[in-house]
Amino acid sequence: xxxxxxxxxxxxxxxxxxxxxxxxxxxxxxxxxxxxxxxxxxxxxxxxxxxxxxxxxxxxxxxxxxxxxxxxxxxxxxxxxxxxxxxxxxxxxxxxxxxxxxxxxxxxxxxxxxxxxxxxxxxxxxxxxxxxxxxxxxxxxxxxxxxxxxxxxxxxxxxxxxxxxxxxxxxxxxxxxxxxxxxxxxxxxxxxxxxxxxxxxxxxxxxxxxxxxxxxxxxxxxxxxxxxxxxxxxxxxxxxxxxxxxxxxxxxxxxxxxxxxxxxxxxxxxxxxxxxxxxxxxxxxxxxxxxxxxxxxxxxxxxxxxxxxxxxxxxxxxxxxxxxxxxxxxxxxxxxxxxxxxxxxxxxx
Numbered sequence: 585x586x587x588x589x590x591x592x593x594x595x596x597x598x599x600x601x602x603x604x605x606x607x608x609x610x611x612x613x614x615x616x617x618x619x620x621x622x623x624x625x626x627x628x629x630x631x632x633x634x635x636x637x638x639x640x641x642x643x644x645x646x647x648x649x650x651x652x653x654x655x656x657x658x659x660x661x662x663x664x665x666x667x668x669x670x671x672x673x674x675x676x677x678x679x680x681x682x683x684x685x686x687x688x689x690x691x692x693x694x695x696x697x698x699x700x701x702x703x704x705x706x707x708x709x710x711x712x713x714x715x716x717x718x719x720x721x722x723x724x725x726x727x728x729x730x731x732x733x734x735x736x737x738x739x740x741x742x743x744x745x746x747x748x749x750x751x752x753x754x755x756x757x758x759x760x761x762x763x764x765x766x767x768x769x770x771x772x773x774x775x776x777x778x779x780x781x782x783x784x785x786x787x788x789x790x791x792x793x794x795x796x797x798x799x800x801x802x803x804x805x806x807x808x809x810x811x812x813x814x815x816x817x818x819x820x821x822x823x824x825x826x827x828x829x830x831x832x833x834x835x836x837x838x839x840x841x842x843x844x845x846x847x848x849x850x851x852x853x854x855x856x857x858x859x860x861x862x863x864x865x866x867x868x869x870x871x872x873x874x875x876x877x878x879x880x881x882x883x884x885x886x887x888x889x890x891x892x893x894x895x896x897x898x899x900x901x902x903x904x905x906x907x908x909x910x911x912x913x914x915x916x917x918x919x920x921x922x923x924x925x926x927x928x929x930x931x932x933x
Contacts, residue, residue, distance in 0.1 A: 599628060599630050600918050601630050601806070602807060602809045603801045603809065603810045604620070604633075604813060605634075605796045605798060606636040606637070606813050607639075607791075607813060607815050608770070609639055609640075609815040610889060611670075611895065612639070612887070615903040616813045617900050618901060618904040618907065620663060621664075622903070622904040624651075624660050632740070633743065635794075636744060639771065640796055641796075643663065644744075645742060646662050649662060649729075649730045667900070669728060679693055680696060681693060691883060692884035703828075703886075706776070711775070715778065722767075722771070723764050723768060726767055727764055736762070737759075745770060746766065746782075746790045746793075747791075749787060750786065752792070753793060768780050770787075772788050774788045791842075792838065795840065795843050798843070798847070802863070802867055808919075809918050810872055810873065811873045811910075812843075812873065812875070815877065818836075820881070831885075844929065852930065871920075873914060877902050879899075880902075
């Protein structure tokens with residue numbers, strides 16, 4: 585755990601202590617890769633803790649392991665190796681863009697015959713029917729790209745959320761508890777993969793309970809500044825009309841709901857005059873910042889399964905640019921004030 589001697593404001597070249605909260609979202613997590621890649625090039629920024637779910641958890645684990653081995657450049661190299669390995673593994677995936685989508689420059693798989701067939705099949709058959717062995721190609725990638733013993737000893741705290749199937753409650757795993765199974769559980773979409781068993785309990789995607797979870801950053805980190813990297817759109821102006829659009833929007837709302845509740849609680853606690861030294865005071869003192877990509881709003885849900893290298897690099901570059909813009913505009917706000925307006929959440933009743 586970081587000490588409180590680190591400066592938490594960005595003035596006169598002093599070091600900045602921050603936490604990151606990383607959402608999941610399949611291949612869209614390459615946007616987060618770009619955000620972290622850019623963060624590792626900022627010498628004034630030091631990461632105390634990361635809370636991540638699904639692809640956000642994998643990004644965090646890979647980056648932290650690489651950082652422990654080779655500093656910032658080690659973290660950057662590890663992230664690129666992880667995403668390139670994912671792209672290589674996906675070359676033989678049955679889910680590929682249709683020739684028309686390739687010709688039109690669309691990244692979605694909406695017109696892929698095998699994707700459409702699998703989407704229909706998932707509404708009738710479960711992963712226990714279609715994948716009785718419970719195999720997941722990501723397991724080999726994670727085992728190749730992460731030294732879990734080194735991750736366990738890292739000075740950067742990592743919190744990974746998975747959802748207990750039986751209780752519906754989230755469980756937060758910490759550095760020394762994290763294994764390939766934990767990361768796969770955090771990313772386990774129940775319509776695609778069998779539940780992952782850990783310590784005799786079955787787990788699904790952590791996004792159902794926290795995407796990502798803010799609580800451990802409040803309780804177990806010395807830092808008061810959290811940068812949220814959000815890749816699931818909260819607001820969509822158009823009304824979903826097709827069955828696919830409705831299904832996708834329902835998923836976005838469900839996966840954003842736990843996070844919005846935690847952020848709303850912070851906003852509410854700030855309205856209380858004197859919280860004393862309670863845990864509520866720690867919540868109220870949190871300063872929240874957000875890096876979000878506008879380009880992600882135009883991508884269909886099926887593109888979360890697109891792991892083409894050019895697509896991943898496009899998302900990475902968008903993440904790098906979004907992070908660079910954020911640091912340019914708000915570097916001097918970190919340690920002083922939130923840059924995300926949480927009060928607007930209080931109007932949602």
